[in-house]
Amino acid sequence: MAREKFRTLTEQMFYTLLCLKEECYGMDILDKVPQMTDNRVNIGSGTLYTLLEQFLGEGIIRETRVQGRKRSYILTDKGREMLKKECLRLEAQLRDYRRIFGEEEIG
Amino acid sequence: MKKVKRRFETLSFYDHTAISAHLEKMASKGWMISKITNIFWIYKPIEPKKIHFAVSYYPKASEFDPEPTEQQKMFHEFCAHTGWKLACTAAQMQIFYNERENPVPIETEPELEIQTIHASVKKGFIPVYLVLLIIGLFNTVLFISNLISDPVDLLSNTTDLFRGTVYFLLVLLCVTDLSCYFVWRKRAIRAAAHGEFLKTISTSKFQKVIIILVFSCAVYWLSDIALSGEPLQIATAVATIIYIVLLFYLVNKTKEVLKEKKVSRGVNRTLTVATSFVLSFAMMGGIIWAGVYAVSHGLFDKELSRYDELPLGVEDLLDISTDDYTSEQRGSSSILMGQYVVRQHNRHESAPWIEYTVVNVNLPFLYGTCREWVLKKVNYYSSAFEFSWMEDNPTPWGAKEAYRLYDEGYGYNSCYVLCYDRTILEIMLSWDLTDEQKAIVGERLG
Numbered sequence: 001m002a003r004e005k006f007r008t009l010t011e012q013m014f015y016t017l018l019c020l021k022e023e024c025y026g027m028d029i030l031d032k033v034p035q036m037t038d039n040r041v042n043i044g045s046g047t048l049y050t051l052l053e054q055f056l057g058e059g060i061i062r063e064t065r066v067q068g069r070k071r072s073y074i075l076t077d078k079g080r081e082m083l084k085k086e087c088l089r090l091e092a093q094l095r096d097y098r099r100i101f102g103e104e105e106i107g
Numbered sequence: 108m109k110k111v112k113r114r115f116e117t118l119s120f121y122d123h124t125a126i127s128a129h130l131e132k133m134a135s136k137g138w139m140i141s142k143i144t145n146i147f148w149i150y151k152p153i154e155p156k157k158i159h160f161a162v163s164y165y166p167k168a169s170e171f172d173p174e175p176t177e178q179q180k181m182f183h184e185f186c187a188h189t190g191w192k193l194a195c196t197a198a199q200m201q202i203f204y205n206e207r208e209n210p211v212p213i214e215t216e217p218e219l220e221i222q223t224i225h226a227s228v229k230k231g232f233i234p235v236y237l238v239l240l241i242i243g244l245f246n247t248v249l250f251i252s253n254l255i256s257d258p259v260d261l262l263s264n265t266t267d268l269f270r271g272t273v274y275f276l277l278v279l280l281c282v283t284d285l286s287c288y289f290v291w292r293k294r295a296i297r298a299a300a301h302g303e304f305l306k307t308i309s310t311s312k313f314q315k316v317i318i319i320l321v322f323s324c325a326v327y328w329l330s331d332i333a334l335s336g337e338p339l340q341i342a343t344a345v346a347t348i349i350y351i352v353l354l355f356y357l358v359n360k361t362k363e364v365l366k367e368k369k370v371s372r373g374v375n376r377t378l379t380v381a382t383s384f385v386l387s388f389a390m391m392g393g394i395i396w397a398g399v400y401a402v403s404h405g406l407f408d409k410e411l412s413r414y415d416e417l418p419l420g421v422e423d424l425l426d427i428s429t430d431d432y433t434s435e436q437r438g439s440s441s442i443l444m445g446q447y448v449v450r451q452h453n454r455h456e457s458a459p460w461i462e463y464t465v466v467n468v469n470l471p472f473l474y475g476t477c478r479e480w481v482l483k484k485v486n487y488y489s490s491a492f493e494f495s496w497m498e499d500n501p502t503p504w505g506a507k508e509a510y511r512l513y514d515e516g517y518g519y520n521s522c523y524v525l526c527y528d529r530t531i532l533e534i535m536l537s538w539d540l541t542d543e544q545k546a547i548v549g550e551r552l553g
Binding site: 010026030042043050051069071 | 163177181182186188189211212213214215219220223302
């Protein structure tokens with residue numbers, strides 16, 4: 001793969017992790033992300049399922065409750081750290097943009 | 108209205124783009140996919156409508172699972188949440204449909220889709236195709252080596268030609284399908300780096316061509332065997348067909364019965380694989396035993412009785428009775444060429460005898476190769492002796508070319524190769540022929 005695993009996050013990874021700041025059912029993320037982004041970002045059910053599996057495997061999130069097939073998750077410290085790093089990276093990008101183009105160019 | 112429709116589909120496991128498009132087309136014609144078996148895709152009738160289809164892959168699934176695992180059901184529920192209902196599954200392949208107008212796709216991250224597809228094809232598609240490729244390559248190499256060592260024998264045998272063609276087509280199919288998958292994967296990874304999805308490379312049309320070719324060859328082979336095959340050939344063909352169909356049916360049935368009995372994946376896999384090994388060896392052993400028994404008991408002997416007529420016999424050349432002679436005639440023919448061998452001997456060694464091989468070449472471009480082979484054969488079989496073919500006068504034989512065998516130690520033998528328009532004749536006799544006798548040979552066999 002061109003991207004080193006989870007070194008940078010795609011939009012869908014980012015918003016999935018953002019939803020898991022609080023305990024949340026996996027399936028609810030499918031609705032939360034479009035609400036959160038004003039329908040700008042949609043996550044496919046297959047993609048979300050694979051992401052949750054991979055995040056669990058890497059210890060980025062952990063399972064909090066299992067009710068039949070309904071499972072809820074929450075960010076781990078590693079996940080929080082990863083999300084924070086990604087935010088800092090995005091902020092740095094935004095700062096660089098502003099330095100080059102100035103405030104007025106945005107929007 | 109028909110209850111169900113069964114179709115043989117030529118769609119590769121990984122080819123989710125073509126599968127979705129095909130199923131959408133079928134739904135618009137009023138047919139919804141309901142099950143995928145090892146041979147057919149089964150469709151049930153529905154009201155014709157525009158439905159979206161998506162093929163997703165669940166790498167942890169297995170064709171030996173008695174039912175979807177809890178995790179797999181969770182995946183199905185995720186999909187159902189966005190309107191994607193499960194139509195059917197086939198091992199790791201999960202087929203969903205969605206009646207919403209603009210549904211969110213199941214896969215929205217190309218990199219992850221490539222990962223799940225690759226994890227799935229590694230469990231079934233790639234190992235199966237590699238095994239088939241090895242089998243195909245081994246048999247193709249064997250076919251080519253036989254073609255080099257004895258082209259006439261091989262090209263005049265319909266069964267060998269059919270077998271060689273099928274194995275070659277199998278190699279072609281495996282190489283094409285595997286290459287298309289890996290080329291798609293390489294390009295898809297590049298596209299995924301830019302967040303783009305890439306359509307799979309479809310081999311559907313190519314597979315259709317291969318199927319048509321195999322089917323046509325099979326029809327030709329069976330009709331040829333049925334019309335002109337010897338009893339042993341017919342029996343072998345029938346036994347081979349029964350063997351393949353029965354083995355396929357029994358192994359598949361074992362897997363299905365174990366699934367119905369809710370036997371675990373591991374036990375089912377072990378038992379099914381064991382059954383396929385035991386049955387294939389037992390059935391093959393049975394066929395070989397029956398063949399050996401039949402041949403040793405003379406069931407398929409084709410020694411001519413004295414009343415059967417040979418194309419040319421000692422009695423046609425010499426004024427003697429051949430009532431106490433033994434004759435043997437065997438041969439084979441294909442669309443490319445035919446070959447038959449005749450031997451006529453007397454139990455007394457001093458009595459005159461005759462042996463000849465007639466090769467009829469149907470395709471002119473093969474004539475040269477066959478002629479070379481026939482002339483080369485004498486040294487090929489007896490490289491310890493110094494034999495060579497010396498040009499002889501073809502006129503008495505009515506032939507285009509004539510060669511006589513020359514032995515460095517003993518001089519000329521009564522062994523000739525004669526070339527006619529479509530026929531190459533190799534003849535060996537126990538006496539020196541006169542010109543009149545040569546003319547009779549040319550007339551009868553040339």
